[in-house]
Amino acid sequence: MGLALVSALLLPPDLSNAPRGTLDAAFAPLTIPVRQVSAWAQKKTGTSTDKDAPAAVRQDHDKTPEQLRDEVEALRASLSEITSEVNHLREENRRIAQMGQAGRDCRSFQVLFSDAGQRQSIGLRASKADGVLVGQAVLTPDCLIGQITAVGVGGAQVRLTTDRECSMRVSFGRFEGSPEEGGYRFVPVRTERQPISRGIGNNEFEIANLDLRDVQAAKLVEGDWVVLSDDDWPRQLQGYPLGRIKSIGRQRKAPLFAQITAAPRLNLSQLPNAMVMLSSKK
Amino acid sequence: MRWLTLFILAYVMLAIHLGIRAFITWHEAAPNFVLIAAVFVAINAPRNAALLGCFVLGAMQDLFTQQPLGLQAFTLGLLAIVIVRNQTTIYREHPVTHFLVTLLAGLASAAIILLHAWVYGKLHADSHLSPAAGVLLLDALYSALLAPFIIGLLQRRRRWFAFKSGRPSGFNLRGAA
Numbered sequence: 229m230g231l232a233l234v235s236a237l238l239l240p241p242d243l244s245n246a247p248r249g250t251l252d253a254a255f256a257p258l259t260i261p262v263r264q265v266s267a268w269a270q271k272k273t274g275t276s277t278d279k280d281a282p283a284a285v286r287q288d289h290d291k292t293p294e295q296l297r298d299e300v301e302a303l304r305a306s307l308s309e310i311t312s313e314v315n316h317l318r319e320e321n322r323r324i325a326q327m328g329q330a331g332r333d334c335r336s337f338q339v340l341f342s343d344a345g346q347r348q349s350i351g352l353r354a355s356k357a358d359g360v361l362v363g364q365a366v367l368t369p370d371c372l373i374g375q376i377t378a379v380g381v382g383g384a385q386v387r388l389t390t391d392r393e394c395s396m397r398v399s400f401g402r403f404e405g406s407p408e409e410g411g412y413r414f415v416p417v418r419t420e421r422q423p424i425s426r427g428i429g430n431n432e433f434e435i436a437n438l439d440l441r442d443v444q445a446a447k448l449v450e451g452d453w454v455v456l457s458d459d460d461w462p463r464q465l466q467g468y469p470l471g472r473i474k475s476i477g478r479q480r481k482a483p484l485f486a487q488i489t490a491a492p493r494l495n496l497s498q499l500p501n502a503m504v505m506l507s508s509k510k
Numbered sequence: 511m512r513w514l515t516l517f518i519l520a521y522v523m524l525a526i527h528l529g530i531r532a533f534i535t536w537h538e539a540a541p542n543f544v545l546i547a548a549v550f551v552a553i554n555a556p557r558n559a560a561l562l563g564c565f566v567l568g569a570m571q572d573l574f575t576q577q578p579l580g581l582q583a584f585t586l587g588l589l590a591i592v593i594v595r596n597q598t599t600i601y602r603e604h605p606v607t608h609f610l611v612t613l614l615a616g617l618a619s620a621a622i623i624l625l626h627a628w629v630y631g632k633l634h635a636d637s638h639l640s641p642a643a644g645v646l647l648l649d650a651l652y653s654a655l656l657a658p659f660i661i662g663l664l665q666r667r668r669r670w671f672a673f674k675s676g677r678p679s680g681f682n683l684r685g686a687a
Contacts, residue, residue: 235580262529341528345575430538497532
């Protein structure tokens with residue numbers, strides 16, 4: 229007990245992480261089905277927070293030509309609804325293509341579990357044998373989700389960008405234009421001071437180091453993108469999105485400073501897979 | 511006491527905790543299945559077995575979180591000491607007992623975590639551990655609400671664990687010496 233207390237109080241995080249990632253895979257036979265059933269139940273009950281998550285693609289190879297023709301007719305009927313979706317996907321594709329270099333060295337790993345305590349982290353089914361190392365960036369096609377903090381023979385643990393101990397330099401931007409104007413383009417929004425994001429839990433992070441005047445001058449609004457702009461992270465990831473601004477207000481304790489809350493598009497703790505950028509090390 | 515059965519319980523409860531936690535959060539609060547398992551062990555097992563069982567449960571939980579190593583082990587170990595001391599005064603079969611003991615254990619756990627965050631912040635200048643007190647309280651309440659169902663179910667299968675009531679005799683840390 230005494231040893232546990234000393235460890236909890238005095239041990240630096242680097243040493244604390246040393247034994248982690250050793251037993252992760254041993255729990256996979258139960259945690260993976262539990263996560264899958266939970267995700268399914270959440271989808272069925274309509275409580276899923278991942279509104280933008282792409283639907284699974286059905287691959288029915290055994291359909292007859294008549295059935296396929298009927299399906300095409302049904303799809304034509306809903307073409308008007310799909311048009312708006314296509315526009316949205318075009319914007320997505322353009323953004324992914326813009327940041328595609330980051331995806332070249334990535335390898336996808338299954339998520340085994342989310343944090344067992346009050347922190348924001350996930351465990352991956354990855355090990356040193358897969359080339360995963362502490363400090364590597366973890367991302368999805370949507371956003372940067374965190375960094376590897378521990379790797380063992382049985383798994384790797386990722387500290388999410390929404391964790392209280394995770395901070396990084398960022399910048400803002402928004403997509404402007406329309407398909408009629410020749411497509412969307414990402415326009416950076418400059419601020420006087422370099423914004424610093426820090427996780428606040430609950431799948432959110434905040435930027436609290438900008439004064440309100442600076443935010444008003446930059447004309448930041450809800451929905452603007454927060455992207456990585458930190459030299460400590462790999463070059464390929466500069467400009468990679470972290471999330472979108474949810475709210476802008478005054479800080480209670482320092483009213484001259486702005487309180488910007490942002491969130492990734494997906495619930496990072498509920499991801500089924502995540503990609504580790506194997507060539508990157510912060 | 512059957513340690514293999516206790517180990518299986520620890521494995522299953524921790525796996526459920528790890529797998530389901532992210533999907534059943536309410537205002538960031540989620541039930542702590544490991545705490546519920548620890549309460550079940552602490553109200554039933556002999557003193558030394560309960561202390562060791564809860565400590566190991568906490569240590570296992572520590573391996574799957576970003577919190578400093580040893581925090582959960584210390585917390586559950588300390589809770590086990592308190593619960594075991596009052597073992598003879600509680601009616602371990604009653605759902606209200608399960609609810610109240612889990613609620614009090616959750617609140618005590620929240621207090622320890624908050625105190626730890628404060629002390630840790632003083633000792634490590636670059637630390638930003640500041641868990642929201644409200645979330646910890648909701649965690650405790652959420653766990654307490656589920657406890658009567660889970661502990662009630664486990665109480666029905668109590669004989670699988672072969673707990674020995676009364677003074678500790680089945681397991682003694684000093685016995686090996």
